Amino acid sequence: MATETLQADDIASAARRLRDRPPWESLAWAAERFAPRVAFATGFGAEGCLVIDIIARHRLRIEVFTLDTGLLFPETVGLWRRLEDRYGLEIRAVRPALTVAEQARDHGEELFYRDPDRCCSLRKTEPLWHALSGLAAWVTAIRRQQTPERKGTEVVEWDGTFGLVKVNPLAAWTHEEVWEYLRAHRVPVNPLHALGYPSIGCAPCTSPVRPGEDLRAGRWRGRVKTECGLHARGQAASTCHVRDGAEA
Ligand code: SF4
Numbered sequence: 001m002a003t004e005t006l007q008a009d010d011i012a013s014a015a016r017r018l019r020d021r022p023p024w025e026s027l028a029w030a031a032e033r034f035a036p037r038v039a040f041a042t043g044f045g046a047e048g049c050l051v052i053d054i055i056a057r058h059r060l061r062i063e064v065f066t067l068d069t070g071l072l073f074p075e076t077v078g079l080w081r082r083l084e085d086r087y088g089l090e091i092r093a094v095r096p097a098l099t100v101a102e103q104a105r106d107h108g109e110e111l112f113y114r115d116p117d118r119c120c121s122l123r124k125t126e127p128l129w130h131a132l133s134g135l136a137a138w139v140t141a142i143r144r145q146q147t148p149e150r151k152g153t154e155v156v157e158w159d160g161t162f163g164l165v166k167v168n169p170l171a172a173w174t175h176e177e178v179w180e181y182l183r184a185h186r187v188p189v190n191p192l193h194a195l196g197y198p199s200i201g202c203a204p205c206t207s208p209v210r211p212g213e214d215l216r217a218g219r220w221r222g223r224v225k226t227e228c229g230l231h232a233r234g235q236a237a238s239t240c241h242v243r244d245g246a247e248a
Helices: 008-018 023-034 046-057 074-087 100-107 116-132 175-184 191-195
Strands: 003-007 038-041 063-067 091-094 137-139 156-159 164-167 239-243
Touching (some): 003 008, 008 156, 023 046, 023 137, 023 164, 038 046, 038 116, 046 074, 046 175, 063 116, 074 091, 074 191, 100 116
Parallel strands (some): 038 063, 038 137, 063 091, 137 164
Antiparallel strands (some): 156 164
């Protein structure tokens, strides 16, 4: 397998240079540096819709895909189609190996209630692993403010979990800045936000939040779980081998 070697210093230098720059600059850097081996993974949260707007507005060569767990809210699926229509782009569905019915057959009914980590592994982490396996870099819409685990997020960093560069153009943005942008640019968003769902994942694991609660309090309510496992803080590497595009 051919590899391209990227020194950790190169990543740190890009992170320093892009840290205080507007998001479109880190996205443009990612497209210029890695296209066609760069993609944006979105779950159609407010931040994800914003990143799609920037990618489309600047016509950046960054593929967009979503992890279609088969358990999304109908409103989320509707937003997916609206975004494709509005921006004239295809948002590719990445699906698990098992349908929801097959998972119930093999692992029992409602695995998401009994063992959400296993369910997330089957329906999100493993499909993401396959989706990223041919890429050199991926883009996410995570922000430092969202969870304690995301506090150390850099605009550009090495993802030691999945073994590729990770670009987080909204790392430093606040919730208020995100919504200001969305309103100013009339970006389509999930109608569930207006019904008390600031953070939206799969339907069985998402509930509305009450006034004063944390914005992600409705995710896996009543459990210690706060993340799907997609954004674990991977170990930094001194030399990073960017994968060849032919890798399966
Ligand atoms: Fe399963 Fe819930 Fe994770 Fe979706 S968020 S993959 S339903 S555990």
